[in-house]
Structures are given as structure tokens and as C-alpha cells.
Amino acid sequence: MTQDVRLSIEGITKEFGGVPAVSEARFSVGAGETLVLLGENGAGKSTLMKVLAGVYPLGTYAGSFRLDGVEAQFRNVREAEQNGVVLVPQELHVAPNLSIAENILMGMLPTRFGIVDRAKARQKAKQCLDFFELDVDPDVPAKSLSASEQRLIMISAALAKSAAKVLILDEPTASLTDGEAEHLFEKMEQVRATGVATIYITHRLDEIERVCDRAVVMRNGAVVLETPDVQGRRSEFIRAMIGHDPAVDASLNRAAPGAEILEVRDLWVRGSSATSKPHVCGVSLSARAGEILGLFGLVGAGRTELASAVFGAWRGDVTGDVRINGVAGRPTSPGEGIARGVGMLTEDRKRSGLIEGQSVLRNISAASLGRVCKAGVIHSKNERARAESLARDLDLRPPNIDAMVENFSGGNQQKIMLARWMATDPDLLIVDEPTYGVDVGARYAIYERLRALSKDGTAILMISSDIEEIMHEADRILVMYKGQIAGEFEPGVSRRELMAAATGETHVPSFDAVPTTIPFKQEKQKIGVAI
Amino acid sequence: EDDDIKIAVAMKTQVQRRWAFDRKAMEQEAERQGVELIFQYANDNPTLQASQVENLLSQQPDVLILVPVDSAAAGSIVRSAQEAGVPVVGYDIGVSTAKLDYFVMRNNGLVGELQAQAAMEFAPKGNFALIKGDPGNDVAQSIAASYDRILPNADGVEIVFDQFVNGWSPQTALSNAENILSANDDNVKAFVTANDGMASGVAQAIIARDLAGKVFLSGLDAESANLRLIADGVQTMTVWTDLTDHGIAAVKAAVSIAKGEEPTFSEMVDLGAGEVPTHLVIVEEINSDNLCDFVVSGAPEGWTSVDEVFDDPSACN
Amino acid sequence: MNGLALSKTDVGKGLITWSSLASKQALAMVGVFLVLVITFQIMSDGLFLTPRNLTLLMRQGAIVSIVAMGVAILIIKGEIDLSTGSAVYLCGVAAALMQTKLGLPVVPTVVLTILCGIVLGAWQGVWAVVLGVPSFVVTLAGLLAFRGTGYYLTDAATLAPMSPSYTALSEGFVSIPMTYTILGAVWLLSSAYLLMTARQSHASTPVIPLVVLTAVIGVSAWIFVGYRGIPNAVLWVAVCFAILWFLMDRTAYGRNSYLIGSNHEAARLAGIPIKKYLLSGFVLMGVLYGVAATLMTARLSASTPTSGLYLELDAIAAAVIGGISLRGGIGKVGGALVGAALLVTIDNGMSILNISTFVQMMVKGMVLLLALAADVTLNKKK
Amino acid sequence: MNGLALSKTDVGKGLITWSSLASKQALAMVGVFLVLVITFQIMSDGLFLTPRNLTLLMRQGAIVSIVAMGVAILIIKGEIDLSTGSAVYLCGVAAALMQTKLGLPVVPTVVLTILCGIVLGAWQGVWAVVLGVPSFVVTLAGLLAFRGTGYYLTDAATLAPMSPSYTALSEGFVSIPMTYTILGAVWLLSSAYLLMTARQSHASTPVIPLVVLTAVIGVSAWIFVGYRGIPNAVLWVAVCFAILWFLMDRTAYGRNSYLIGSNHEAARLAGIPIKKYLLSGFVLMGVLYGVAATLMTARLSASTPTSGLYLELDAIAAAVIGGISLRGGIGKVGGALVGAALLVTIDNGMSILNISTFVQMMVKGMVLLLALAADVTLNKKK
């Protein structure tokens, strides 16, 4: 498979305030080759990619890299793109109020004498949307798309950029469903066939064999492993990533469920306008202390809405009974939810989780400041001690609780969010996509923490689109489909059965009996109609 | 111990041309007398003026000449100066809440009277519009009080508009005048306007409707641009305050007080806190009849010129 | 939230062209505006809705409209300008000096005044963009320094008079036949444009927009022909609006400006030269300082030391009322016009009703509150 | 950007206590401030740095300092207040009416004035928070309506005089012995606090902070005792600052306010009742309207119709100069004080130098620009 070398990285080093994030990284990628870049959270993957793509311009890093044998010197992203290096970053940069077309064509709107050629723009945008078979109007604002749809359009936009030589995808699948991911892989195949070198970053090790030719593993900023192929090397990768063998699978060690913490009866969740279609249609469920209840489903199944309603965060209409810790009544605000012992790790970390511009300490304390206050005054010694111990527990890197959260790598940001909710000492902890963007090592750490919490008597409701995660970590699995519970399963259930329930193939008391085909098409359906 | 007399002058604003001439007159007199002057301008902000007087007092002057931004609020300023052993000469605007040592004033009530009377002379009956100055300003209030005393009771005078204009804004005065003409279908006989700045705005509305010379327009300050409007027959009259007399009288009084002498005065005036020896400054109506006299000899040097007022350089020969 | 379901139909398609002129919020504001007009009309015994009063009203709003559009663009780009009142004053001083002291003819005066505006705009742009001082502070400094400079140059004196032909720049009127010609041309061009864009996007004939357009042109004709033709000041506003609307809505420059205001980082990563865009925004604002200064000195036939005081606040208020979000990236140039129209309508209406200045201030405050509250409530429901 | 490497050392630990009083940006501003002081001192032949002038300077800055702190808190929460000048004026009218018409004693006057401020603050809070009208517009409406109401109530007349004991609220001085006592107490309490926090966080003795503290107290003693004691107005500022600093820096209330300003949605999901916080922010601002109005009317011994004009701009400027970001969530209450000090130093310095008002405006503009440019450059380098 190896052809001519497209990109060769020759000892790149990048520091932040004297601390190296990437040190002496060195490897190369060939034309038509897909290379997977692995590494723990904070290993320096994104930073290195940003150097390649001109985000960190010439002069802000040491070392060099060559593109088709010629030394590349990019002063900005545009120059990198003009030379064929295209990055789809880990953190999406969407302008929510601009149209989808304008987001897709950011910085390269087709013009005639400076005037935007709207017809052409529409048509180009449409092509990008068609690439992932998204049936949406390119003229509506980008904020009307879900996070995963936004990512899809950004990927197709990147692919549409003229004459890509090197395509970098930084954790593209973290917020995609299996169906969408599968579709992406097919497209990557097409791209590769045109001679493009692809660097692919992921924490989902099961994807590697499906799409990649070769692997590079980074640890602490340095390249620690480079392999000629990827088949059957999973444990080798993990060892290289975390520097030792992974911890024993904590999930084997299960506690017996205790008292019922959460009981939901006939819950309906709607948007704020009376006419909007319900997101959750008459769901009933219960969760016990010491139990991890998995909630599986496709994006749009209504899991987040269900959880928000239970937590008291849903802004629209909710009906139905909720009983928490034996006390009846739905929380009407997140504050009330927290007061009644509920915590919720939200799915959209950047928008509704992280408080950027503030320190780790303040982020961790955000939901539980009252616990370290006396008469409203913060006891800073206690506060710091608590945050430090949580940071240690979760192996936060770097372990500096006074640093601003936006300077942490994605996975570490997720740990900070988990720490926030652990600090509230909840009876019921809802975690929505808890390992979004988290590396294997940290992922086990998070599973371990969740398991430990559950053993200490917390009921955990784990929402996940990661089928492996659900199968391994949940003690009991509920599957949602179109706002309803489409089935309940034991841990031993097969992938096939779960997917069938999640796509409505198994018989369920159907709310609206739209026949469905494959998972991906299912979402297309959802997007095309109203939300 | 230096025996140079130092006089502090706290001016209300620098943002109006007349104050440069008040200052010039004061400076000329100070030079004649060999005394030093220090100036501060509060730009119509009473709180700033309080601070400035504090700053002036810390430079230990012998006398303070005060042009109050606000007559009532100046009381505490006057008292603090007097407590520091610095006598206060009031200038242009009175102080109602503390007794000044001396006062030099233009009679603002008289200004309003002159304007109102000229209006009634021009148009004994008809629709009158009263465009008053900034409501927060004492001068505007005194002038307005004269309007209110004289005009509503006059036979045949119909008041169709009566408003203050924030900040004496010429733009607002212009818009108001346009709206007044529009609302009365051009049937307006007089724009009794409190000062020249606003009058130049109103003049535009009058010119636009070809009403120049057909409606009365008053002003105050005899600004060059307005003298020209009078020459062109657009504005009817303005009122001139003899700034030279004003400035000289104040410095003279200040110097006598500093020397421990009794300053001369024309009458005793009570502004609300007891009788104060007062020099009344000459106010004079300027209209097309005495325009040339004023331009050629009445105005202080540099205030205006024949060229600025008349198209014809020989107009006043 | 549910934008997806919308605009899938043809009716929706046609409307997009219209909503591109002014944001949804601005459209809601038009409703508030109508309520005011009716109130004033009744209370003034029919005086408010006369061609003469409406002509004057438009002329009275010209300066704030021009400045509001410029500020709107800066706000859309994520910047702000507090200096407009002083900058317009200082440019006015320059214009008046050229007219009264140098005796320059009209055209050079206007050109040099605009040049003076460009210099002021560029000066602020350099501090804000190149040196990175927050534009709030840069333009606050401008607010002080520009007025100070004007006072220094003139000793805070009024400079007058300007030549009659200069005054006509704002106060003159387009002749009645020419007014018909202009309105006719606008009607023709706009309908052609509407039909063309409809055909391009394969939508059906845009009946509603065409009807609205015809009505607007009809009403304009009634107003202008009923008095003395289009006031020149209104023509300036119309031309500026047409150019700026086109710039912001139809060109890559405009769309990239929105992107910068909406997501700075995304714009940077998309390779848009942010500094150039911001700098040019300040320069564009500078051009508008010059235009507004021309209108202001022409209107008063003078430069007076208080001109432009509080103009910055009115202009920003007009923009915000018209739906331009202070967070950047949201709003339309047309919104600023609607906001300015609302402000000047309140002023004019209360002035012709001879309401006391004090009550005017209270009423104006309450109308602003109610207008925005109505707007917030309406847009929430949707 | 690189906060990671910093503050890991013990020196850093000790400093945290200090930097919590004012942000890094405000500290840079202190440097600019020193340059100014030296310039003024030299140019004024030693007049600037006299106890008397410094005492007066502080008193002159009292009102803007109080308002700036309140606005800073609102900005930190992500809101804004343009109405402060008018609101303070209207509260001042209430105070003056109570003093001159009703003859109320001092304490009830102050209490009712503050109550009046609370009503105004709450009124704006309801529109902004409960009804969701952008606070920019709500407070712009307040700017107009509050002053209009004041004019309406008083016919735009000055109300005076206030009783001598009322005037003393701002203009009086704390006696010299009492001044020593207060400064001594502050020194004792602060050093105890410094030592205690250092012990708690196991840092070494905070030598630098202690030295700085002692120097500050020493200089204060020199200033105040050298003239007539602490001016009462300065005492108000000190008390307000102490309370607000404690509130914003040490309590859950303050902490949550920062979170709300940084990320509204995330704060909501962390269980913080946003509306209550925002509403209380406006009410707190209202309390400060009352305090500032008390100081203003006491200072002038009157309520004058122009008082408070442009105060809103000065207050916001002070906050922004002091490092409070208009995007919310960033800055310290102490920064607003530093900003106010900078503004009043420029005013006072140029005033004692007898510089023409016009030149003052230009110089002030330039100093603001240079101060912020220096700050931006310094903070970039690090």
C-alpha cells in the first residue's frame, strides 16, 4: 500500500509556556495511505496536527515537515489549505447564525467580482450535503443542525476543498453514530483512492482495523510506536499509549442493586410550542442504587430530552410522574434537581458543560459550591482540597487546578466535567455520552469511577451511543427508539439485538409506525422532517 | 512671603465662544493691575466644578471669581472658599444658597424681557413658538421665566409651542422649528428663541420655507454667524452682553477685595442669601438698526468683523 | 429551533429575499412602529401622516440613520464605536473651515470631509486592530479627543455660514419629475431583481414581495410628490443603504464580516484576514463620519460646538433596536434603519404634539422598553 | 494562555491573595498610573503629591468609583447598565426632596434614597431579566426616563440646600485620632488575614504582600493625617469596596456570578438560578445608585439637573480600563477602582496644571489609548 511519501514530519516540537506539548515528533504518511494517530488525552495529537495545518504558524514551533518532498512553511490556515493540507479540527468551529451553506463554504464563498454567487454557493453546499446524504436546506442557519450533523457538514466541507493532499480528521467519530461513522469510512475509502494521505485520530480502537493502514502512537508529546500495519495490535497500542497494561476490567465486579432511586412513569417531553412533536412519548423506567442503567439509542431517539426532563433542565413541556429517592415530583430546575440528589453530565461539553475563561477549580466546584461554604462564604482550603483530590482521582493532566479549562485536551476536559458531578455526591448520576473524546486509559478510569460510585450507592443512568460501552458497562440496558423504550436487555445481549431495537426493527408498541431501513437512512428521515 | 495677588477663576464652561472674550477682558485688566489669574473650566458639570474649586483653593489664591454651573449648588463651593479665607466674586450667574462677597451679573431676566418685547413689537398678534434653552441651566430658566410672565398674558398672542431644548441643541431647535411650521401650516409669527446657537438652527427652517423677514427670530450672545443672519434679514434681534465691562469689573473688584479695600458697586442685589454689592453689566439689543455700530465699534476686538457679517465690505461706511 | 421545517415551501423561499433586507426582529419592530404612527396620527388630528410632516421626519432622521448603519456594521463584526458623535463633529469642523475660511467649492469640500472621516476611522482602526486595544476604549478616547480637537481648532465657536449650494446638499429637494423618475427606476429595478432571484432559485412568482414593493413605492410617491420631492438628505440615506445592504448581504466581504463577528476563531481558521476586515470596517465607518458631517453642516449651514452630542448613543440604540446583537454576527443593516426610524418617529411625533421635553424623555424610554418587550415576546412564540 | 506553568511556586501562592483584589490587567494599569503620577508631580512643581491634593483627588473620585464597582459586577454577570447617570440623578432628586421639602433627618434620608435606588434597580431588573429585554435597551430607556422623571418632578430646578450634617456625609472628615485607629485596624486585620491564608495553604510567610500592605497603609496615613483625616466620601468607597470585594471574591454568590457571565447555559445546568442572580445584580446596582446619589447631593449640598450627565460612560470606562471584559465573566471589582483612580488622576492632574479644557480632552483620550496599549502589549509578552 505504501506509495510515495506525501508528508514527512521531521522532528517537530511545540511548547506552551515552556512546557512541551509535542517533542521531536517524527513520522511520515504516504499518498493514498490512511494513518491512525493514537495517544492518550493530552498526548499532543491535536497540537501536532494544528502545526501541520497552519493553526500554529511558522515560527511558533521548532522543527520542520515536508509536503511531497518540499519543506512546508505555512503562515496561516489558508496557506496550508492552498497547499493541500486540510484539517477537520477536534473542536468544531461553527458560526451558528450563518446559513449551512456559508458554514460549509467558510472563507471560500464562490464570487463573481466580489459578489457572492448564491446559486453556485447553494449548489456547492448541496453537493457537500449530498456527500453524506443529508437532506437539509443549505439556506437555514447552522444552529438548527445537531452536533453530529454539524460535524458531518464540516467534514464534507473539508473534503470539498480543492485538491487536498493531506486530510486530517481529528476525532471525527466521537460524536457520530455507528451508522454515520460507517458512512464516513466509505467516503474515506473514496478519498484515499484519489491519492490523498489521511491522518485519522480516534479513541475508538475498534475502528482502526476497519479503516487504517498504519498506526503511530504518541505519548507525552513524543512518538513511541510506529507500526507497519494495524491488524491484531490492539493491546500493543494500548500499552504504548498508556505506558503499561490496562487495568482489569472494572465492570466484571458488579454490586447488587439496592433501593429504587429513580422512578419515571409515563413521561412525555415536548418542545416549548404546543404543536411541536414530542421527543419522549410516555416513557416509564426505574433505576436502583448500585446499578448502572444503560440507555442506548441512535442520535435523536430522545435520550437527552428524557434525561434533561428528569434533571429539571428541559425548557419545554413535560408531563408524567417522576419519583426521586422516594419523593414524588419532577424537579423544575437543575438547581432543584441537584438539591434532590440528581447530577447530569451533559453531552455537549463545549456549549453546556465547560465554563471557559474560568479555572479548573471553579469548574469543578460549579455545581456544589454550597458544600464548601459556610454561610455563603467559600472555605477555600476545603474547596481546593476537594478539587485536588478529585483531580488526582481522575488523573487529570496536567494536575493544575488553577489553569483555565480551555487549555486542557478534550479528554481531560471531560474528566473535569465528571469531577464537577462527583463533587455533588449525587444519588442519581446521569451521564450523557460520558466518554466522548476520552482515551482508552482515561476511559477505564472513568468506568472505574462510575463503578465505584455505583458501589457506594449511587444510581447511574448512562446514556451512550457507543455500543461496546453500553454492552460492557451497563448492568441493565434500555433501548430508546423515537421517544419510546424499545426494549430492555441484560448485559449479555448481542450487538445485533441492540441495533435492531435501536432502529425499530423489533416489534414495539409503536408511536408512529414509520417503516425504517438502515440506521443511517433513519436519521436522514429525522432531519428531513421537522425536529 | 510674596505679595503678588493671585486670583482663581472657576469658569462654567469653555465650550462657548463668549468665555474666551470674558477671559481676554479679565486678563487685560489683570495685566494692568499686575495680578496673576488661574483658570479652570467645568464644562457645565457642577460636580466637576466643585472638584476644580478644591484644586484651585489648594493653590491658595487671594480671591475666587466663580461662574457657577448651578446657582443653588454653588453654595457649598462658596462656603468652602470662604472658610478657607478666600472671598468669592460671583460672575454672570448668581448663587442663591450662600452669600457672595461681590457679584458681577448680566440681568438674564432682562434678556428674556428684551426678546419677548421685541417679538411683540414685530408681531403684536399671532402664533408664537417659545424655544427655551437647556432646562438644567439657570440662564435658560431665568429667560424662560420672563417669557412665561409676559407672553401668555399678551392679547392676541397664541402660544403654539413651548419647550426646553436639552443642551441648547441647534439640531433639536431646527427639527422643532420644522415641525412647528408644518403643524401650523407656516402660520407662525414669532420664534422666541433663547440663544443664538438655537436661533441659527431655527433660521434654517425659516429660510427653507421662504419666510425670512416674515417671522420674528430672537437670540442671545451676538455670535458672528447670527449677526450675519440679522444682516440678511433672517434673524430679527439678538442680545449682547458687554463682556469687556463684565470681565474688567470682576477683576477690579477682586483686586480691591484682595487689597482689603471696598470695591465700588452699582447696587445691592439679594439673590436669596442676603444682599450683595453688585455690578450690573450692560445688556444691549442688537438689531438691523444698530448692527453696523456694533460690528464696527461696539464689539470687542476679534469678536466679529464687517467681512464676516456683510457681503458688501462697504456696508458700514 | 425548528427552522428546518420552515422554508421548505415556496412561500418561504420568496420571503427570504425580503427578510434579507432586515432581520426578523426588525420586522417585528415595524409593527410597533405602525402602532406609534396610528397613535400620533389620531392625537395630532391627522397632522402626522401628511406628506410634509413625513418628508420632514425622514430628513430629521437622516444623520442618525447614516451613522447607525455604520455602527451596525462594526457591531456585526464584533466591534463598537462610541466616538461617532465627536467624529462627525470634527469632520463637520473641517467642512465648515473649508467652506468659511478657504471658500472651497462644494465638491472638494465633500470629498475632503469624507477623507477627513477616513483618517479618523483609520486612526481608530489602527489602535483597535493593529495594536489590539479594545475598541470600546479606543472609541471612548476618540469621543473625548475628537471633540477636544474640534474645540481647539475653533475655540468652540460656531462656524457659519456655508454656501447655499452646500446647504442644499441636505436641505434641497429633488425636483418632482426627477422624483417620479427615481421612484420609477427603483420600482423597475427591484421588481426585476425579485423576479430574477425567484427564477434562479426556481421559486414561483414572488407575489407578496412585489405587492409590498409596489405599495412602498406608491406611498413614497404620495409623500414626496405631495410635498416638494425627495429631500436630498433622504437620497443620501437611500444611496448609503443600497450600497451597504448590497455590501453586507450580497458580497463575500459582507458575509465574511458576519462570520468574523459570529465566530472569530472559525473565521481565522477559514483563512479570512480578520485584521483587514476589521480595519476596513473602521475606515468604512470613517466614510460615513464624513457623509454624516456633510449632512449635519449642510443642515445647519454651520458647524456648532454641540453638534453630534449624544449621537453615538442614538446610533447604537437605533442599531440595537433594529435587531443588531451586541454579541456580533447578528442583524441586518436595514434593521439599523428601522431602529433609527423608530427613534425619529417618537421624537417627531411628540414634538408636533407639543409634549413637554420632560414627558418626552419618559415616554421615549417607555416606548423603547415596550417595543423591545413586544419584540422579545413575539419572537419567543415563533 | 500559559497559566499552567505559573503559580506552582510558593511565591505565586502568596501572590494569589493579592491578585484576587485586582486582575493582572489592573496591576499593569497600576504601572501606567505611576508614570502619570510622576509626570504630574514634576510638572506641577510638587503640588500633585501633597496630602491635601491627594485627599481631594480621592474624594473627587468617590462617586465614579462607587458606580464603576456596581457596573463592573453587572458586566461580570454579562449585563450592562447605561442608566447609572440618570438613576443617580433621580435618586439625588429624591434625597433633595426629602431634605429640602420634607425636612427629614439624615439617616432616614439616606435609607430612603437607597430604597429609591433599589426600586429603580429592581424595575430595570424585571424588564431585563424577567421579560428578557436586552439590558442595553432597558438601561438606555432608563437613561432617558429617569432623567425625564427627575426633571418632571422638579421642573428641572436645582433643589438646595441640604442640611450641614447631610453635607458632611461626603464632605466631612474622620478626625485625625479616628483616622489612626481605622488605618491601624485595617493594617492589623489585613496582615492577620494574610498570615492566616498563608498558613492554611501551607505557603511560606507572605513577605511581599505584608511589605506592600504596610507601605499602602503608611502612605495613606501620610496623606490623610497630613491634611484633615480620611474624607467621609473615601470611607464610603472603602466600605463599599470591602463588601463588594468580599462578595465577589469570597462568597458563593460572587463565584456563581462569574460562572454565569462566562457561560450562561453551563451555569444554568450546574444548578445556578440565573434569573435570581441577574435580578439581584440589578438590585445591588440600585443600592449603589442610592449611595452614589447620597454622595453626590451631599457633595453639592444640592440636587442639580445636570448632575450625573455622562457618569454612565465614565463608570463603564473605569470598569473596562480596570480589566473587566465586556464579554462577561472576567475582571475584579478592584479593577474598576483602579480604572476610576486612573480617570480621576488624569482629571485632577491636568486640572491643577491649568491645561485648557480642550487640550485636556485630547490628552485624556491619548492617555487612555496609551494606557490600554501598554497593557495589551505587556500582557501579550508574558
Ligand SMILES: Nc1ncnc2c1ncn2[C@@H]1O[C@H](COP(=O)(O)OP(=O)(O)OP(=O)(O)O)[C@@H](O)[C@H]1O
Ligand atoms: N493553547 C494551549 N495552551 C496551553 N496548553 C495547551 C494548549 N493547547 C494544548 N495544550 C496542552 O498541550 C497538551 C497536548 O494537548 P492536545 O490537545 O494536543 O492533546 P490530544 O493528544 O489531542 O488529546 P485529546 O485526545 O484529549 O484530544 C495538553 O497537555 C494540553 O493541556
Ligand SMILES: Nc1ncnc2c1ncn2[C@@H]1O[C@H](COP(=O)(O)OP(=O)(O)OP(=O)(O)O)[C@@H](O)[C@H]1O
Ligand atoms: N435543549 C434542547 N432544546 C431544543 N432542542 C434540543 C435540545 N437538546 C437537543 N435538541 C435537539 O433535539 C434533537 C434530538 O435530541 P438528541 O439528538 O440529543 O437525542 P438523543 O436521543 O439524546 O441523542 P444523542 O444523545 O445520541 O445525541 C437533536 O436534533 C437536538 O438538536
Ligand SMILES: O[C@@H]1[C@@H](O)[C@H](O)OC[C@H]1O
Ligand atoms: O450666553 C448664554 C450663557 O450664559 C448660557 O449659560 O448658555 C447659553 C448662552 O447663550
Ligand SMILES: [Mg+2]
Ligand atoms: Mg485532541
Ligand SMILES: [Mg+2]
Ligand atoms: Mg443527546
